[in-house]
Amino acid sequence: MTPKNLTSLIFKLVEQPVRWFEYFTNVINDKDNAEKSELVLTDEDIEQLQKQGLNKQTIDKIADEVNEQLSSNANVEIEPKNPSETVKSDNFSNANLAKSNLEKSSENTEYLSLNQIDKKIADEVEKQQAEQEAKRQAEQEAQYEAFKQYLAKKNSQKEVDYRQVRIDIESGALPTKMFYLLNGLAAVIAGFGLLANSPAVVIGAMLVAMLIGPISGIALAVIDARFALLKKSLGTLVSGGVLIYSVGLVLGWLFPEQSYSHEIIVRTAPNTMDVMVALAGGTAGAYAMISHNLSVAVVGVAVATALVPPLTASGILFANGEYSLAWGAFLLTLTNILAIQFTNALVLWVAGFRRLDIDESEDERVKDSKVRQVWLFLRRNAVTAVLLVGISGYLTYNFYQQIDQQRYEKSVNQIIEKGIEHQPSYVLNSSFQQEKNPYADGITPDKYYVIRVTMQGLVAPKHTQVAKMEKQIQDLTDKHFKRPPVKLQVRFVPEQVIESQPITKNDVKLDDKAINQMTDTKK
Structure with missing residues (x-):
């Protein structure tokens, strides 16, 4: 071989x-x-289905059919197991029924031949069989749908997997390489989106952010009274925040010209609405963590949107010396963190994620009293609650100040526009700023609220008009608003209309008074 x-x-x-x-x-x-x-039905499932009118044999049959349908990608038609047997068993009764119906109907008709009678009987039998088969399929389909609805309802009412949720939260609070890598990339993307004034890029950056993990870890550590987990989660959150802030500092130093975009400035004035958004986002994120029907990734993106962009914006502004604006953006980030952590703790506590006091006797007292449980929750979240209430009060005051300033500016602009409504001029813009009086001598005010208005047109307003508008604004301020004495300054930009034909009343579309003013100016 x-x-x-x-x-x-x-x-x-x-x-x-x-x-x-x-x-x-x-x-x-x-x-x-x-x-x-395969579908596995417990004794409780069978009992519930029997209450709906299904017997044991029918339940087993439907379970097999539904299992076959749910396991197939194609639509499975419902057919009787042995339709031929059903037809045979019903042929005799259907034939008799058809014959009796024909006999009744033929009493008032002419004589029919035997072949015609046989044909009539066969047609009637076929019709009765079709009706019975349709009825049987409808009943069977109704039973199948009731069975499927029961399975769906049972799946939606699954209890919370406390062990798995705790493992997921604690793993998200770990300071891993992936955590720092993804948060660093999120800060870079968000930073360039802020500098480019692109909301789409800013939102897209949150697809890789991972700040929700340590915040949820802090919430679980607080309600479980676990100092080790709290320390680890705080360290992860602070280190991740420092990384994001550092990226913002570098981007602000590299691109100082783009550091005042609308997307950056809008995050420097937090108010009560930002607190409400953070509370809603934190609640949704916590509920998604404990629910098997929701994806926490989607809610995590929405929550991260309230954290990474303002923190990056604060770093960009700080690098350019805008410390007041940088503080506003950082305050927004801090507010969002506190709101998300508090709502996470609240949802987890209500869902049963709680470890009571270590003392067993104290545990028993707390378990039997809802008031004591609420007090225990507030006691463990006291620091977060106090900070959140304090910051919310400050932001509410800022919000009221913003609304008051908007009302004041709108009223002042209405007075100015009314003062020049009969002149060929219009307001370009206006600014409001409180300034010190360099000529204060104890008699004149130490501060003025200077209103600078830029106008453009054919005829400049007179000094008497400016004085009249200033007095009207001062009366409005004294009556409805708290401001220093008002000083109105008008900057006028002359405008000249040049056309091939002489200017006429119809061309300019002015009233007689305005035309006369233009004529006097030419003379």
């Missing part, structure tokens, strides 16, 4: 057992997969 033939023989001897092994392995795997995919 040659070496080649020997090798071929050995290969065949080895190949055959391997093939048999693969065959039996596939059979076992197919059997296991089939068993895993």
Whole structure:
């Protein structure tokens, strides 16, 4: 025997057992997969279904049919198991019924031949069979749908997996390399989105942010009274925040010209509405963590949107010396963190994620009293609650000041526009700023509220008009608003209309008074 033939023989001897092994392995795997995919009904499920009018035999039959339908990608038509037997069993009764119906209907008709009668009977039998089959399929479909609805309802009412949720939260609070990498990338993307004034880029950056993990870890540590987890989560959150802020500092130093975009400035004046958004986002994020029907990733993106952009914006502004604006953006970030942490703790506490006092006797007293449980929750979240209430009060005051300033500016602009309504001029812009009086001598005010208005047109307003508008603004300020004495300054930009034909009343569309003023100016 040659070496080649020997090798071929050995290969065949080895190949055959391997093939048999693969065959039996596939059979076992197919059997296991089939068993895993089959519906398993508990005694409680069967009892609930029997209350809906289904007997044990019907439940087993429907379970097999539904399992087959749910396991298939195609629409499975519902058909009776043995339609021929059903037809045979009903033929005699249907034929008798059809014959009786024909006899009743033929009493008032002419004589029919035997062939016509047989045909009539056959048609009537077929009609009765079709009606009964349609009725049977409708009843069977209703039973199938009731069974599926029960399964869906049971799946939606699954209890919270406390063990798995705790593991997920604690793993998200770990300071891993992935945590720092993704948050660093999120800060870079968000920073360039802020500098480019692109909301879409800013929102897209949050797809990779991971700040929700340590915040949820802090919430779980607080309600469980676990100092080790609290320390680890705080360290992860602070280190991640420092990384994001550092990225903002670098971007602000590299691109100082783009550091005052609208997307950056809008995050420097937090108010009560930002607190409400953070509270709602934190609640949604916590509920998604404990619910198996919701994806926490989507809510995590929404929550991260309230954290990474303002923190990055604060770093950009700080690098350019805008410390007041940088503080406003940082305050927004701090407010969002506190609101998200508090709502996370509240949702987890209500869902049963709580570890009571270590003392067993104290545990028993707290378990029997809802008031004591609420007090225990507030006691463990006292620091967060006090900070959140204090900052919310400050932001509410700022919000009221912003609304008051908007009302004041709108009223002043209305007075100015009314003062020049009969002149060929219009307001370009206006600014409001409180300034010190450099000529204060104890008699004149130390401060003025300077209102600078830029106008453009054909005829400049007179000094008497400016004085009249200033007096009206001062009366409005004294009556409804608290401001220093008002000083109105008008900057006028002359405008000249040049046309191929002489200016006429119809061309300019001015009243007689304005035309006369233009004529006096030319003279």
